Amino acid sequence: MQTIPRAYLLNRLLTLFLTVFIAATLIWIIPRLSPVDPAEIMLGRMAAGAGAVADSEAILAQLRQNFGLDDPLFVQYLKYLWNTVTFNFGLSTATFPTPVSVLIAQALPWTLGLMILSLIITFFIGNLLGALMVWEKSPKFVRVAIPAAMVFTSIPPILSGLLLMWIFAAKLRWFPLTGAYGLTVEPGWSWDFAVSVMHHGFLPALSIVIVTFGFWALGMRGLMITVQGEDYVTLAKAKGLRPRYILYKYMIRNAILPQITAFALKVGLLIAGQVLVERIFAFNGMGKLLYDAILDQDFPVIQGVSFVIILMTALSVFIVDLIYPFIDPRIRHEVAS
Amino acid sequence: MSDMPLTRAERKRQRRIRRFDNPWLNPKLFWGAGLLLTIIAVGILGRLFWDPELVFVGSGIPKMPPPGFENLRGQSGTFANPLGTEGSGRDMLALIIIGAPNSLYVGLMASLIGMSVGIFLGFTSGFMGGRTDDVIRVLSDVMITIPPLLILVVFQSAFGDVTLTMMALLIAGFVWQSPTRLIRAQVLSMKQSGYVQMARLSGASTWHIMFKEMLPNLVPYLFGSFIANVTTSIVTAVGLEVLGLGPQRIPTLGRTIYEAINAGALIQNLWWWWGIPTLLLAVMFIGLLLINLGLDEVSNPRLRKLKL
Numbered sequence: 001m002q003t004i005p006r007a008y009l010l011n012r013l014l015t016l017f018l019t020v021f022i023a024a025t026l027i028w029i030i031p032r033l034s035p036v037d038p039a040e041i042m043l044g045r046m047a048a049g050a051g052a053v054a055d056s057e058a059i060l061a062q063l064r065q066n067f068g069l070d071d072p073l074f075v076q077y078l079k080y081l082w083n084t085v086t087f088n089f090g091l092s093t094a095t096f097p098t099p100v101s102v103l104i105a106q107a108l109p110w111t112l113g114l115m116i117l118s119l120i121i122t123f124f125i126g127n128l129l130g131a132l133m134v135w136e137k138s139p140k141f142v143r144v145a146i147p148a149a150m151v152f153t154s155i156p157p158i159l160s161g162l163l164l165m166w167i168f169a170a171k172l173r174w175f176p177l178t179g180a181y182g183l184t185v186e187p188g189w190s191w192d193f194a195v196s197v198m199h200h201g202f203l204p205a206l207s208i209v210i211v212t213f214g215f216w217a218l219g220m221r222g223l224m225i226t227v228q229g230e231d232y233v234t235l236a237k238a239k240g241l242r243p244r245y246i247l248y249k250y251m252i253r254n255a256i257l258p259q260i261t262a263f264a265l266k267v268g269l270l271i272a273g274q275v276l277v278e279r280i281f282a283f284n285g286m287g288k289l290l291y292d293a294i295l296d297q298d299f300p301v302i303q304g305v306s307f308v309i310i311l312m313t314a315l316s317v318f319i320v321d322l323i324y325p326f327i328d329p330r331i332r333h334e335v336a337s
Numbered sequence: 338m339s340d341m342p343l344t345r346a347e348r349k350r351q352r353r354i355r356r357f358d359n360p361w362l363n364p365k366l367f368w369g370a371g372l373l374l375t376i377i378a379v380g381i382l383g384r385l386f387w388d389p390e391l392v393f394v395g396s397g398i399p400k401m402p403p404p405g406f407e408n409l410r411g412q413s414g415t416f417a418n419p420l421g422t423e424g425s426g427r428d429m430l431a432l433i434i435i436g437a438p439n440s441l442y443v444g445l446m447a448s449l450i451g452m453s454v455g456i457f458l459g460f461t462s463g464f465m466g467g468r469t470d471d472v473i474r475v476l477s478d479v480m481i482t483i484p485p486l487l488i489l490v491v492f493q494s495a496f497g498d499v500t501l502t503m504m505a506l507l508i509a510g511f512v513w514q515s516p517t518r519l520i521r522a523q524v525l526s527m528k529q530s531g532y533v534q535m536a537r538l539s540g541a542s543t544w545h546i547m548f549k550e551m552l553p554n555l556v557p558y559l560f561g562s563f564i565a566n567v568t569t570s571i572v573t574a575v576g577l578e579v580l581g582l583g584p585q586r587i588p589t590l591g592r593t594i595y596e597a598i599n600a601g602a603l604i605q606n607l608w609w610w611w612g613i614p615t616l617l618l619a620v621m622f623i624g625l626l627l628i629n630l631g632l633d634e635v636s637n638p639r640l641r642k643l644k645l
Contacts, residue, residue: 007552019479027491034495060515152619154626156572158579159615162594162603166612170603177604268484275486276576280598293475294494302494306487314482 004322013262016318023310024084027303028077069336089304094296105288110180111285114201118208126213126265127259130220131252134228137243146217153214158276161207165280168203176202178282204281208274219262223255229253257327264320268313275309363634366543369627372620376437383434390416391428392435392588399426400420403609419610423593424600429613436588437617439501440532446505447570448559451512452563458513460547463528474521477514485511485573493582501584508573520555527551557636564629568622575618590614 040060047056064070071079083089089100129146132138152160169177181187182196227233228251236246278287286305293301343351383389390396401422404414414421420429462473487505493499499507527533536550577583578591579598597603597611 015475015478015482016474017396019482022479023483023488026488030488030492031495115579149622151626153621154568154622156575156622158576159619159622162598162611166603166608213633264483268482269572271486272486272573272576276579279580290490294490294580294582297494299494306406306491309487313484317482328392 012318012321015229016314019314024307025069027306028080029208032297076119084307090300092298094298100300104304104308107286107289114204118205122209122213123216125215127220127256130217131224133221134224135247150214150217153211155211157208157211157273158280160211161277161280164203164207176200180284204277206268207277215266217261223258225252227251241265251255260320264317267316271309271313350364361635363631366631369624372624374632378623380434380438387430387434390429393427394427397422397426399424400607409605412584420613423610427491427608432588432593433613433617436590439587439589443501443505443570443574444567447508448563448566451566452516454513455516456520460524462521463524470547477517481514489577500583501587504583508570512556512569513632516562519558523555543612557632561629561632564625566627590618603625605611
């Protein structure tokens, strides 16, 4: 077991810190460059709800004070950074006065669940198929069928989601059209609820799986081509080991490891794609929360969701970078690339 | 090559061999480029042969199906709207003639800008080394982790409407990192190679070494990275449009899908409304994938032997 060199750890930590810091700063600066005033939007919503609002100037001033818009910009910025670090994103303006962090805490488990599930499935399917594409003992149809299926993997999951929704939910009615669980079941640790969740989650997961497995398969294919020519594979064949044994124990095991780093590059796109899938399926995750917030011009929620998703991405990359050398002892933690 | 004059048959044969030996004549590259050019051609020729004014709201009866199909109201489609109409009476054919090139435009534009920035930063980083290199490397490492969609969502919800070019510029801010990293890595390894040392010893300027000696070797990689970025840019643009952001007054494929979902087109079986833009985008992405696979084979001869 090796230990992580301090310089490497510091380097990765610095990158993680900078990513989060830059993202948070961008999220803070952008709305402030805009001519739109959040207090006026809030007032507009009140006016739309009540017909007319008396003392609108006084309310505007009060709202600005509540939002902290009266402070100097630098103070606002520091306050914002502190609040962000403590996951205090303020109050949602659309569902006032629910704290944004509460909304996010409700949505996050759904998003994480869907993401981890579909990721595990695609990782296994994709790598296996990629390996089979190169393996000389694969049946002929595998070598023809997989590349044909791979063509669809260039498509973003939202398009496959629409197609699956239409076929399996609107036409065949095998699966529900929207939502993360049925309207009639009570959320809780019950059997009915679990079944309902799985029933609702199937299509969103499938639409992510069928368009992402090709990414892994393609990478695996490239790695397998390299492994195929290695001496130890030739030796294993010469020893008369069973081809299947060679495939699993000699080829895939050696080829699969660099695939884990590929995840680090892809994770951002994966998460962004999933946000859109959640939006079209009205799946109760971060995507739906974000979409609803956009509709309502609910800035605190938009900022909070964006920040949390970027944080998730940065953390996954950080974790992959750290654990990868433990999985593959051939790689050492390099300080600079 | 001998100086002996060749017979006509020999010359012909040689030309043929040379032609088939050219890695750029790759079938995948050819098909991918063909698909994209078809979409561009539809956009250009369509404007000549079909009335682009039909893209305006209320130019036809809403929710008309393509000819040969019936909608829920029992109306059957006519050739006045060969691909049907959407929920507010826009003609679908006119919509894709105007909308499809818009998506490609955003993708190409964003990727082109990203690529130029990437080439510049990559060379700078690889050649200068030291502090400059550190800053560029860390910055590209950091920016590659931030998903563009989220920052753009914040931007657009704060600023409201944007133009296509503005959206392309915004996306370009997130696609310069991978070319930068790619070029930096290549420049670092090429700096040590014989021909670059040779050029340096012969007194070639840095400029000459960068653009005449190194850049030609990078072309297949650059193309690959360019195409990958076009895909990322279009995915991001469509993502924004499907969330209801993006340009509000210009017809785009993503916005059409957005309106279709919101109007419940799936449950009303208005498949042409969401299906046609979806299909078109799918064709676009498949074309880009084929080009990318073809370029992979161009730059990595080992892959050529394997059939994909």
